[in-house]
Amino acid sequence: MSIPIAIVDCNNFYASCERVFNPKLNGKPIVVLSNNDGMIIARSDEAKALGIPMGEPLFKIKDIAEKNGVHIFSSNYSLYGDMSHRVMTILEQFSPDVEIYSIDEAFLNLDGFQRLDLTEYCRKIRKIVKQWTGIPVSVGVAETKTLAKLANRLAKKDKTNNGVLNLIDRPDIDSFLKRVAVEDVWGVGRQYTKLLNLHNIFTAYDLKNAKDKWIREKMTVMGLRTVFELRGIPCVNFDYTPSPKKAIISSRSFGRSVKEKNEIKEAISFFVTRAAEKMRHQKSAATLLTVFLRTNPFKNTPQYHNGCLVKLSVPTDSTAELIHFAMKGVEQIYRAGFLYYKVGVMLAGLIPYNRAQLPLFDTENRLKMDKITEMMDLINIEMGTGTIFYAATGISRGWKTRAERRTPNYTTDWENLPEIKDFYEAMEE
DNA sequence: TCTGGGGTCCTAGGACCC
DNA sequence: TCTGGGGTCCTAGGACCC
Numbered sequence: 001m002s003i004p005i006a007i008v009d010c011n012n013f014y015a016s017c018e019r020v021f022n023p024k025l026n027g028k029p030i031v032v033l034s035n036n037d038g039m040i041i042a043r044s045d046e047a048k049a050l051g052i053p054m055g056e057p058l059f060k061i062k063d064i065a066e067k068n069g070v071h072i073f074s075s076n077y078s079l080y081g082d083m084s085h086r087v088m089t090i091l092e093q094f095s096p097d098v099e100i101y102s103i104d105e106a107f108l109n110l111d112g113f114q115r116l117d118l119t120e121y122c123r124k125i126r127k128i129v130k131q132w133t134g135i136p137v138s139v140g141v142a143e144t145k146t147l148a149k150l151a152n153r154l155a156k157k158d159k160t161n162n163g164v165l166n167l168i169d170r171p172d173i174d175s176f177l178k179r180v181a182v183e184d185v186w187g188v189g190r191q192y193t194k195l196l197n198l199h200n201i202f203t204a205y206d207l208k209n210a211k212d213k214w215i216r217e218k219m220t221v222m223g224l225r226t227v228f229e230l231r232g233i234p235c236v237n238f239d240y241t242p243s244p245k246k247a248i249i250s251s252r253s254f255g256r257s258v259k260e261k262n263e264i265k266e267a268i269s270f271f272v273t274r275a276a277e278k279m280r281h282q283k284s285a286a287t288l289l290t291v292f293l294r295t296n297p298f299k300n301t302p303q304y305h306n307g308c309l310v311k312l313s314v315p316t317d318s319t320a321e322l323i324h325f326a327m328k329g330v331e332q333i334y335r336a337g338f339l340y341y342k343v344g345v346m347l348a349g350l351i352p353y354n355r356a357q358l359p360l361f362d363t364e365n366r367l368k369m370d371k372i373t374e375m376m377d378l379i380n381i382e383m384g385t386g387t388i389f390y391a392a393t394g395i396s397r398g399w400k401t402r403a404e405r406r407t408p409n410y411t412t413d414w415e416n417l418p419e420i421k422d423f424y425e426a427m428e429e
Numbered sequence: 430t431c432t433g434g435g436g437t438c439c440t441a442g443g444a445c446c447c
Numbered sequence: 448t449c450t451g452g453g454g455t456c457c458t459a460g461g462a463c464c465c
Contacts, residue, residue, distance in 0.1 A: 058431065189462065298431085298432055435464105441460090443457090
């Protein structure tokens with residue numbers, strides 16, 4: 001007997017988070033912007049209905065937004081992260097095996113729940129999450145992850161489903177597959193869509209019936225896996241305990257273009273600090289460090305982009321040491337005269353810290369360095385990120401990303417607790 | 430004025446080994 | 448005259464995800 005898999009997906013997650021704490025926004029169009037207030041990364045249903053596309057730069061929709069009173073927000077990841085955590089905690093009450101797949105999605109293994117009416121069960125999940133967090137979710141249920149994602153999509157699209165679609169034991173499953181375009185299948189992106197369309201494969205149903213050999217040749221085993229999943233054969237396993245990351249990236253575009261090497265260095269030091277913190281959090285050490293910088297590819301100015309990979313002879317998790325090597329990298333690739341718009345750092349070749357090989361003859365006093373790092377982490381956790389930092393990251397932070405329309409951290413900062421009177425006012429309207 | 434950030438996996442090809 | 452076969456590891460690049 002097959003195992004039912006559910007995927008719970010928050011509707012328009014970022015937009016919904018903003019709405020929870022500002023009930024006046026109910027029924028109003030909302031969009032949320034990417035970092036640096038660059039483009040649209042989330043839209044409420046009302047904003048979608050206005051024809052505002054995903055990924056559109058803000059300046060291109062300014063007119064529509066003004067005309068229709070669209071509410072525009074900078075993204076507020078502290079808020080979204082906390083809301084996500086609340087939703088996931090609730091989901092864990094509905095299945096012992098929950099895989100948190102992204103900030104707004106989770107797979108639930110419903111093995112053992114087969115005797116229940118799964119559609120009813122998922123309606124209950126939906127109701128409780130909405131009641132306890134204010135976030136609306138949709139649920140798709142099927143025998144494979146790919147089919148569950150597809151069911152979820154249809155649940156969201158067709159309002160008659162009430163946010164839940166269960167495809168288990170549906171003899172008419174093909175009629176659902178025919179309603180989903182191939183580019184909307186999980187695992188099929190832009191490039192493969194082009195290729196598939198060229199070969200007259202337009203729907204999930206067409207893809208399900210494609211020839212194995214051809215798919216394997218053109219789309220590798222990943223594509224074949226997708227096809228099998230559409231046929232109801234599970235190929236994508238559950239992953240309950242997130243394994244440590246194999247690479248950690250920290251990068252950002254600047255709020256303005258930056259010319260000076262010193263500013264670039266400060267920004268890179270700042271990103272090294274953040275990446276190293278993340279790395280220590282998962283108890284890894286890096287053997288490779290890459291720094292990169294680039295000019296704005298959307299501008300008609302001289303272009304330059306370059307990266308520099310530093311192999312670290314001794315694996316390290318020390319911010320100070322990583323900054324040291326990163327600065328050497330910057331010296332190598334920085335060219336004067338360009339207007340830089342984005343820089344970043346990647347830590348890779350990560351290994352568990354406790355397995356890190358110490359060299360026989362080492363010039364650094366590692367024990368001492370570990371103590372300093374440990375203490376800095378402690379202070380920053382206790383008293384807030386950025387309380388104590390290396391001078392290399394600078395204090396002016398003139399390169400800082402724009403976020404001009406950010407809402408308060410309602411749930412993670414005592415100073416920003418929402419006030420009940422706002423809710424009353426909204427109810428009276 | 431103005432276009433995100435952070436990940437994963439697979440494959441081909443080169444270097445190197447015996 | 449003439450120069451193997453099989454394996455591993457690493458990297459870059461390309462696809463995908465949210």
